[in-house]
Amino acid sequence: MTVRSYSDGYQDGMNAQRKxxxxxxxxxxxxxxxxxxDLVSEEARRxxxxxxxxxxxxxxxxxxxxxxxxxxxxxxxxxxDAADGWRHFGFDAGKEPRPCTLKIEGLNPKDxxxxxxxxLWALPAIGAIHGAQGNAYGLEKYGAYNWREKPIxxxxxxxxxxxxxxxxxxxxxxxxxxxxxxxxxxxxxxSIILDxxxxxxLIDDRPELPGKSHEELESYRDKRKx
Numbered sequence: 001m002t003v004r005s006y007s008d009g010y011q012d013g014m015n016a017q018r019k020x021x022x023x024x025x026x027x028x029x030x031x032x033x034x035x036x037x038d039l040v041s042e043e044a045r046r047x048x049x050x051x052x053x054x055x056x057x058x059x060x061x062x063x064x065x066x067x068x069x070x071x072x073x074x075x076x077x078x079x080x081d082a083a084d085g086w087r088h089f090g091f092d093a094g095k096e097p098r099p100c101t102l103k104i105e106g107l108n109p110k111d112x113x114x115x116x117x118x119x120l121w122a123l124p125a126i127g128a129i130h131g132a133q134g135n136a137y138g139l140e141k142y143g144a145y146n147w148r149e150k151p152i153x154x155x156x157x158x159x160x161x162x163x164x165x166x167x168x169x170x171x172x173x174x175x176x177x178x179x180x181x182x183x184x185x186x187x188x189x190x191s192i193i194l195d196x197x198x199x200x201x202l203i204d205d206r207p208e209l210p211g212k213s214h215e216e217l218e219s220y221r222d223k224r225k226x
Contacts, residue, residue, distance in 0.1 A: 130181050134188030137178040147192055151201040154193060161189050 164182040167175070174181050196202035 127187055130184030131187030131191055132184075133180045134178070134184040134186075135191070137180055137185075138188065138192075145195075147196045147201055148199050149201075151203050152192070152196050153203045153205045155205045157189050157193050161186050164189075 164175070164185045168182040172182065175185060178185070193202065
């Protein structure tokens with residue numbers, strides 16, 4: 001059996017339509033057919049039926065192709081889920097966004113092993129560049145990685161981040177003293193806090209009795225939805 005493509009069926013349909021119009025006695029004028037003899041021959045009627053059959057066949061081919069693409073997409077999603085892909089990117093189970101199409105079967109052995117590694121590519125390089133500038137400015141003033149030698153207080157560093165955020169919100173893009181972006185200082189400060197916590201030199205001086213601001217934020221959101 002000869003396999004026909006969508007373009008073949010479309011061209012056959014156009015040819016059949018043109019032949020029917022000619023047999024009716026219609027004639028082409030400015031790209032359109034004008035009616036001719038209303039008495040359509042039996043042969044013309046048969047060609048009209050064939051034309052409709054071709055149109056139905058083309059439509060069926062398109063539906064089949066769409067269904068095939070959907071099935072392929074579902075299979076790729078299942079393969080991604082089977083590889084436990086999203087958990088490698090830090091998403092909680094049950095709260096995973098729908099994954100993008102990814103052909104797990106096509107991965108080479110090195111790529112498969114990389115699924116178990118921290119996806120450092122997920123952090124835009126521009127963030128690291130600006131954060132490095134912020135830390136470099138601090139290096140000149142206090143020395144490199146000084147927080148690993150002497151403990152730092154969490155609340156003090158959170159306050160520094162809040163000051164940078166305040167300046168940024170009020171229209172200042174770069175700090176006047178360092179000429180580094182406020183966002184760069186925020187990234188640098190956050191990295192210092194994380195590093196100090198990792199090496200054991202972070203003093204957690206947050207209030208012992210935790211507040212409930214997160215509950216108030218959630219309540220506000222719920223009220224807005226109501």
